Structure formats: structure tokens, C-alpha cells
Amino acid sequence: MSDAVSLWGIASAVGILTGLGVGFGALLGAVSERFKSDEHPLVEQIDALLPQTQCGQCGYPGCRPYAEAINEGGALNKCPPGGEATIQALADLLGREPAPLDGKAPEALQVAFIREAECIGCTKCIQACPVDAIIGAAKQMHTVIEDECTGCDLCIEPCPVDCIDMLPRSTPLTHWQPVISPAASVFASDRTPANQGAE
């Protein structure tokens, strides 16, 4: 009966299990090293909540860098274009306390507009635009593609002749919001109105 619990049996079991542990550990370590990803899934989620104006008002060069900063513990309240709604959404996602907005939220959605008669064709605004929404060439008039403009106003400051205005964004007819009139409910004709029934 002695060989049922022989030293050799115990030693081999311990040896095999240790070997398996070491083997799989090494495999996992190698795989994680080999397929290491720089991207953080949480950064993606934070980035998706930001308004993508790429305006840099948060102090970071674009929405993605700000998302990375938030992921590393940066403040949530530095995005004026997003406003309170974005702060709330970020706080919900990250389980942090929402803080009041640092800065002033814009009143209406705006886009840049170049007064073309005054443009001298210096291309400075083209270089400043984070989303390539300005077309033009050196010594040629420039213009803003309204549909692509995010209203970040980064082009205002570099303009040497101050020919760029921020104007309210036009709403195409297809984006029209119906005006719902509270008056004239046409459904009530066939019933006794509630107050008359009580009399």
C-alpha cells in the first residue's frame, strides 16, 4: 500500500502542475507582450461622448487627447462645446462626481464664415483648421465648407486681416423640427368634455 502515496507520485503531480502553470504563464505573458495594444477601450468610449469639435478649448490638441487625459484622471468639465450634457454623460460613464462647466457654453451652434472680399490668401486659417474644412491656396481666396466646419473658432485667431466671422449654423429643411402647436386638439369632438360630464 505504500506506493499509493509514494513520494514519487506526489513529486510528479507537483512537478506536472508547476510545469503547466509556468508554461501557460509564459505563454500568456508572451502573447500579452506580442499583441500589446496602445489603445485603451475606455478612451474610445470617452472619445465617443465628446462633441468632436476638435476646438482645443480644453487645453488639449483635440478631443482624442482630452479623452486620454480624462482616462488618466483629468477633469471632466473642460469641454465648453459639449456643455453640461457631456459632463453628465462622462460622469455617468466613469462613476465620478460631475463638476460645473469650466468656461462658457456656446449659445447656438456656429460655423466660421470668411468674408471673401477681404481674404488675402495667407493660408494661415487652413493650417489652423483641425478638420480640413477650409479650402483655398496661397494668394487665392479661401472659403469654409459649412457642412464640415465644427465651429471650433481656431481659425479666427491666426487670421491677419480679421476676415473670419462666427455665424449661426443654418438648418437645412431636411433637419427641420416640426413646430407642434398645443392648440386645436381635434380628438375631443366625440366625447363629452370632462368638465361638462361632471356637471
Added chain:
Amino acid sequence: MTLSFDFPGGIYPPERKVRSSQASLQRAPLPERVSLPLRQHSGRPAVACVSPGDSVQVGSLIAKRNGLISAHVHASISGTVTHISGNDIQIESDRQDTWHTLAPLNWRDTDAGTLLARLDESGVVGLGGAGFPTPVKARVIARHAIDTLIVNAAECEPYITADDITLQRYPDDVLEGAQLIASLCGAEQIIIGIEDNKPEAIAALTQAVGRSQPVSVTLTVIPTRYPSGSEKLLIKTLLNRTVPSQGLPADVGALCHNPGTLLAALNAVRAGQPLVERIVTLTGDAIARPGNYWVRLGTSIETLLTHAGLDTDRLSSVIQGGPMMGETLDTLKRPVVKTTNCLIAATHAELPSGPQEAPCIRCGACESVCPVQLLPQQLHWYARAQEDDKLERYHLFDCIECGACSYVCPSHIPLVEDYREAKSRLRYQQIETAKAEHAKHRFEFRQARLAREEAEKQARRHARLAQTKPSISNNRADAAAHPAPSTMPSANPQADLRSLRIAQSAAKAAVRKAEKVLAREAQQAPHESHEDLETQLATARENLKVADLQLAQARENAQISTEDSP
């Protein structure tokens, strides 16, 4: 007559159809001037192709369709174009009423392409209310197998009798139009769904059905219950097929057309007559001569109602469409358009304004009448609280806005108005999200482009240095003068090479993935724009170029350092 199936819910509002269905069909007088909106259909507005001062005839093309889902607009009177704005074209009549028609076609021996082109040229759209371009609907055969064409003659809304009169007066023509559309979409049967409150139309159709060739036509009389005329519910009633959530009737092999649309399609083909007039029901207690009228498009609603004997003292509101789903007009200066099927000039006694809204008592009456089995009171709470994710989870977008819930609500809550508002808010949010996503891709592309330009600049500088180096190294054989390694600050060039190789293969994989996604989407939806995916692909390509350049440079450096080290 075949068996009909049942749909859940529904209501029985007073019909009030007799007033307009008793009078015979008349022609409204030719208007002195018309105002033709560029957008009388769903989809994009048409683009004007005439200029002020041009003289036009009835049926002359005045605005061309813009894009796939859009429709032409034709002059509805002969005369002179007086004004063109961004929204409409105005024409002053010369009282001649000269027509400009296209060549008549016999659809039975004309090929489908010509017929579709004719429907397109004639600006035919669905006349039931939504105004979807008919040629686009007929082309559905390219992507779906259609076995049944349904003639939607249910006309379940109170007051409206335009389809009823159309079927009474032109039963053979409507069926001929149905045969035409059936041949275009390859339907094997035609079913007419009609509510049992239209005995004259049913009698006329029963006689006409036997004469209709070649596809077999079935007349199915369904019980009168609002909203049986809703496309999806009619398909359920007639075929017992359920159109999937957010799906189209074509998904279950059916296509629905309004009788008026079929008549217009037949006129466009057989008589070469573009869509310039339609039958409109004029009704309500505030007009003296209610009935159905052939009306030229663009006629002012005020002129039309005055012709029908409008009593302005008794008038309280004018509704375009039916009382359940229609729209209360704030001005009578608007024109009749392709989708105007009914105008109700109501007195105050007829349609009094509703009593004050009271809080929801959770009685559940709305839920039992909802024909699409939603939970109206839940939607009401979530719409008021703006809980948008919950609204979508409770299938707000499947609401057909029939108004049955508002009709039965004992608290007089305008439920449908809440839903419309919530729907438009959600649609707006979707547009904004798509815009943000688009801006993100443009930003990423710009970053990648700048990185690529930087890497190219580095490579050029490197090449210049490599050219000038031999002369320098002749003078000073000292290896310490190598400026190249200074661009590679790392102490371990081998490790750098490896990480750059990994970066390059990752970039390659990203390009392949972006190409695959774009190809798949382009195949699935060939008509839509894939601008964002194209931007993503371009970004991946730029990143790959950067990785390639960096790797090539690092390899060169490694080579130099191995040459130098012995």
C-alpha cells in the same frame, strides 16, 4: 372575396363621410395663378429649371428631381412663370389651358425601362399622404421579390372620401393602373383592401374585377375600424404577414399603392399626362357644397374653399388630411400639393378644441387600442422625461402616429404630439452624432496626413545627408560625425526595428480591414455615401506610409551602424 385577418387594437371614430360622398365628382375652376412648391413629395426638393418670364403649358416640366428620392414638378396651368423662390414656383394663368403631353404609350407592349422612365418624367408620387416617388417604389424589384400588389382603398380616416369616389368613378382605370404596376414589380396577385363602409365602390369594383387582365385580382372587404388603412396593418389584415420592426412592406413581399396613385400612373403612361391634378375631398360644416373635386395642383386652398362655399364666420379651423393624422393649417394661403387628399373646414361645434390636459391615471386604455402593440403610456412618461434610450428600447420609431391613443385617453393627453416631438428630437440627435463622428474621422485623417508629411520630410533630409556624407567621411574618417543615428535616439536599434516592424504590420492590417469594411458596405448599400469609411481608409493608408518610411529609415540606420561597428 377572401378571408381577412385581424390586427390588435383600433378605434371606431364617427365616420362623417356621407357629406362629401353624396355629391358627384366635379371639376374645380381653373385657378388664376398657382404656386407650386418644389417639395411636394418625400425626399429632396426638386430644382427649378425655368426662369421668371418663361411661358409654360399645362404639363411643362418646371422643376427637375434632385437625387434618387425626389420627383419632377410640372406646370398645372398654362401661362407665364412670375416668381421663383427657394421653395416654390408661381405661374400666372393665360386662361388658354393648352396642354403639353408626352406620347401615349400602350403599357402592355412597352418594356419596363421605358415605363419606369415615363413614371419618372411624369412626376408620379404616392397620393395617399406620404408622397413617396412611385418609380422608386416600382424599382424595388431589384432588391426584393414582390408577390402581391395591394390596392390600399381602406381609407379609414373619418371625413375623407377621395379614394371612394375615385373607385366609384374609375374602377377599370384604377385596376388597369394596378395591372401596370403589378407588371413592373412582378407581382403575381393583386388584392384590393377596402373597408365595408363603401358599398358603391365595392359594387363598382366587383364588376370591374372580372374584366381585369392578366394578373388575378381579389377584392377583400375588411371591417371598418381605424386605422386599418395603415400600410403595415393592411398587409397584416389581408395577407397575415407582419412587416418587421423598422422594415418595409417589400420585406414581406408586398407593395401597397393608393387608388389615386394607380390612376395617376395609368394617366401618365396611357395619356402621357404628367401629374398636374388630383382629386381632393372638400368637407366640413363650414362649407356649403362639400364633395370631391378634381383640383389643379398649386391652387390656393382659400380659392378652393371659397368655390365650395366657405362660410368664414362659422369656420374655426381648416385641417389638411384627416382629423386623426392631419395637420391644422395656420393660413389658408397655402397651395394644394400632390399629397393633399382632404381639406376639412370645420366649425367650432364640429371639432371643438380639446379640454385641459390632466395627469395620466395609468388606466391603460391607450395600450389596448394601440394597433402596433406599443406601450403608449410608458412612451408618454419617457418622452416627457426625455429618456431617449428608453424610448428607443420601447420602439418609439414603430409608432405609426395614428392617434388612437390620444383619441381614447380619458386625461386628454396629446400623446401623439409628444411622440412626434420625441421622434424629431431623436432624429436630430442622430444627425448630430453622425456629424461628430464625421468630424472625428476628418481630424484623424488630418493628424495622419501631418504625420506622413513629417515622415517624408525626415526621409528627404536623411537622403540629402546620405548624399553629402561620402565627401565628409573622406575628409574625416571619424565615425562619430554620423549625423544619421542622431535621428534615432534609441540605444538599441534592433529593438526599435522590431517595434517598427510590428507597427508596420499593424498599419497594413488596419488598411486591409478598412478596405474590407468599405467593400462590404459598398456592396450592401451601393447608393449611399460612404464618405466616413473612405476617410478611415485614407487615414489607414497615411498611417501605413508613415510606418513604411520610418521602417525604411531605421533599416538604413541599422545598416550604417553595422557597417561602422567592425
